[in-house]
Amino acid sequence: MQRERGFIIKIVGVAIILFLLMIFATTVGSVSVPVEDTVRIIASEIPRLGALVNIDEIRKQHVFIVKKIRLPRIVLASLVGAVLALVGTSYQAIFKNPMADPFIMGVSSGAAFGATLGIIMGLNVGFFAMGNTAVLAFIGALVTTIIVYNLARVGNKISTTSILLAGIVMSSLLAAGISLMMIFNHDDLARIVGWTMGSFNAANWDQVTLLLIPLLIGLVVLVALSREMNAIVLGEESAQNIGVNVEIVKNIIIVVASLLAAIAVSVSGIIGFVGLMVPHLFRLIVGSNHKKLLPVSLLGGAIFLLICDTIARSALEGMDIPVGIITAIVGGPYFLYLLRKTRKNKLI
Amino acid sequence: MSVAIKVEKVKFKYSNKTVLNGLNLDIKKGSFLSILGPNGSGKTTLLKNMCNLLKPYEGVIHIDKLQLRRIKYKELAKTMAVVHQGTTPNFEFNIYEIVLMGRYPHQKRFSFDSKTDLDIVRQVMIDTDIWELREKSIFEISGGERQRVIIARALAQQPEILLLDEPIAFLDIKHQISILNLCKKLNIERKITIITTMHDINLASRYSDYILLLDSGKVEALDVPEKVITEKNIEAVYGIKVKLINGERKVPYIIPE
Numbered sequence: 001m002q003r004e005r006g007f008i009i010k011i012v013g014v015a016i017i018l019f020l021l022m023i024f025a026t027t028v029g030s031v032s033v034p035v036e037d038t039v040r041i042i043a044s045e046i047p048r049l050g051a052l053v054n055i056d057e058i059r060k061q062h063v064f065i066v067k068k069i070r071l072p073r074i075v076l077a078s079l080v081g082a083v084l085a086l087v088g089t090s091y092q093a094i095f096k097n098p099m100a101d102p103f104i105m106g107v108s109s110g111a112a113f114g115a116t117l118g119i120i121m122g123l124n125v126g127f128f129a130m131g132n133t134a135v136l137a138f139i140g141a142l143v144t145t146i147i148v149y150n151l152a153r154v155g156n157k158i159s160t161t162s163i164l165l166a167g168i169v170m171s172s173l174l175a176a177g178i179s180l181m182m183i184f185n186h187d188d189l190a191r192i193v194g195w196t197m198g199s200f201n202a203a204n205w206d207q208v209t210l211l212l213i214p215l216l217i218g219l220v221v222l223v224a225l226s227r228e229m230n231a232i233v234l235g236e237e238s239a240q241n242i243g244v245n246v247e248i249v250k251n252i253i254i255v256v257a258s259l260l261a262a263i264a265v266s267v268s269g270i271i272g273f274v275g276l277m278v279p280h281l282f283r284l285i286v287g288s289n290h291k292k293l294l295p296v297s298l299l300g301g302a303i304f305l306l307i308c309d310t311i312a313r314s315a316l317e318g319m320d321i322p323v324g325i326i327t328a329i330v331g332g333p334y335f336l337y338l339l340r341k342t343r344k345n346k347l348i
Numbered sequence: 349m350s351v352a353i354k355v356e357k358v359k360f361k362y363s364n365k366t367v368l369n370g371l372n373l374d375i376k377k378g379s380f381l382s383i384l385g386p387n388g389s390g391k392t393t394l395l396k397n398m399c400n401l402l403k404p405y406e407g408v409i410h411i412d413k414l415q416l417r418r419i420k421y422k423e424l425a426k427t428m429a430v431v432h433q434g435t436t437p438n439f440e441f442n443i444y445e446i447v448l449m450g451r452y453p454h455q456k457r458f459s460f461d462s463k464t465d466l467d468i469v470r471q472v473m474i475d476t477d478i479w480e481l482r483e484k485s486i487f488e489i490s491g492g493e494r495q496r497v498i499i500a501r502a503l504a505q506q507p508e509i510l511l512l513d514e515p516i517a518f519l520d521i522k523h524q525i526s527i528l529n530l531c532k533k534l535n536i537e538r539k540i541t542i543i544t545t546m547h548d549i550n551l552a553s554r555y556s557d558y559i560l561l562l563d564s565g566k567v568e569a570l571d572v573p574e575k576v577i578t579e580k581n582i583e584a585v586y587g588i589k590v591k592l593i594n595g596e597r598k599v600p601y602i603i604p605e
Contacts, residue, residue: 231449233439237401238432243425243453288439
């Protein structure tokens with residue numbers, strides 16, 4: 001009990017860090033808005049408190065930048081980071097493989113294929129907050145996942161090796177399709193490549209709403225299954241013997257996690273490393289107990305992607321670097337360092 | 349005496365290879381049964397059929413008069429716990445977390461670990477002599493200690509039946525004896541039915557109430573050790589000649605000739 005209370009305090013601490021980072025990130029950008037003004041603009045949006053804050057003296061342009069451009073982007077980046085880390089942690093658990101990531105079932109290549117189709121054909125299938133590209137990316141991600149899932153399933157059992165292999169083969173097939181479309185559509189090349197590298201430069205509040213509800217539902221479902229995940233990573237047979245219905249649990253997690261990954265990819269493009277590295281990093285810190293690991297990874301993913309996206313939009317004057325590049329540059333070397341450091345005394 | 353597990357005409361095969369060939373078996377409540385037999389005789393397969401990990405294509409298994417395949421996983425886990433052959437985990441947990449997982453069948457979703465859960469975990473960790481190790485990582489302890497951790501997790505389920513698959517393989521003689529002593533203690537003090545596969549015939553005769561000798565998926569003999577472990581039976585099943593020494597002990601002891 002004592003230990004659980006200590007852990008809750010740490011979680012709250014990390015959440016506060018995330019919140020402060022979000023406020024700080026709002027002050028960063030090509031137009032400099034003073035910290036005090038930023039805080040006041042944010043506070044004015046909070047119910048009850050908002051009435052006490054006067055933002056009339058702050059320049060309209062600054063209010064617009066903070067409210068309509070920076071905040072939605074910051075919140076969206078944090079949400080996508082949280083989703084990717086949550087999905088990565090869950091996949092690593094049910095595949096019992098610390099190298100699994102959110103794209104293991106072909107979500108990324110499916111989404112890229114859909115997005116590419118959307119870009120070259122200029123279809124008009126926009127829905128709610130999602131533009132054409134996002135809708136087609138979502139459909140592509142979902143269809144690919146369903147195909148991979150069914151290829152790997154025998155009866156109601158899912159073989160991890162088959163999932164990995166089916167995922168790889170589907171990805172290669174789709175990559176070939178994407179290349180083919182790119183060859184015939186030179187004009188759209190830059191947009192396609194740009195999309196696949198991931199970016200939040202078109203973020204808006206509707207996208208945030210779109211992602212927030214599935215994230216909350218997914219979080220509740222996955223955290224509710226944390227005891228089962230703990231049992232499964234120690235072996236499926238022994239998990240069943242302590243009473244876990246392994247196949248049902250795996251199926252639920254795969255469906256929920258794939259949906260979350262598909263939604264995240266469709267609004268942000270392909271952002272690597274978050275879903276692989278964040279769970280891995282926090283497993284080294286808090287251990288593999290998913291009751292702790294899932295919430296910590298979720299917050300950690302949000303923090304990591306928020307930092308990367310802030311760098312992406314402010315590092316170069318007048319240019320938005322695709323955030324996928326930053327996550328790889330920041331995450332890659334650190335991940336390799338961890339690998340070297342931990343390989344000496346542990347298996348992973 | 350009542351029956352803990354009843355196996356009736358059970359047949360099992362992996363694709364085309366028949367492993368269990370019409371087994372009949374009554375395992376008495378509160379007994380200590382060792383399953384012996386050469387490699388490939390079906391010991392582990394029988395164990396996995398008895399705990400519902402594998403399903404026989406013919407025949408039925410009853411646990412306490414209930415048909416095994418009709419029992420829900422969680423309900424079964426309250427009656428029966430299984431200690432599998434040691435595998436190295438890929439993920440790091442501390443010992444306490446692992447033993448606590450044994451409380452799973454008794455817990456509700458979204459509930460915190462209750463005081464009862466924690467008390468039981470503490471007690472089984474003391475009983476298995478691993479309370480001192482509770483903060484340690486599963487990667488940091490020895491094979492013998494790891495086996496105790498897995499047994500403690502099984503005990504946290506508060507089972508009436510404990511199945512063990514070669515619990516003393518890969519352990520040195522000291523740890524072999526200590527694990528078997530622990531099983532015997534649980535058997536006598538808590539009346540837990542112990543069913544274990546084993547390779548060591550002499551240790552099996554010393555600790556078991558009954559020995560089941562398997563040969564190519566069939567029951568060769570099932571009785572008290574002194575009736576099962578005979579020169580004739582060993583030669584028939586293992587194909588080697590042995591000499592039997594009884595000495596002052598009642599239980600047989602074999603040495604290869």
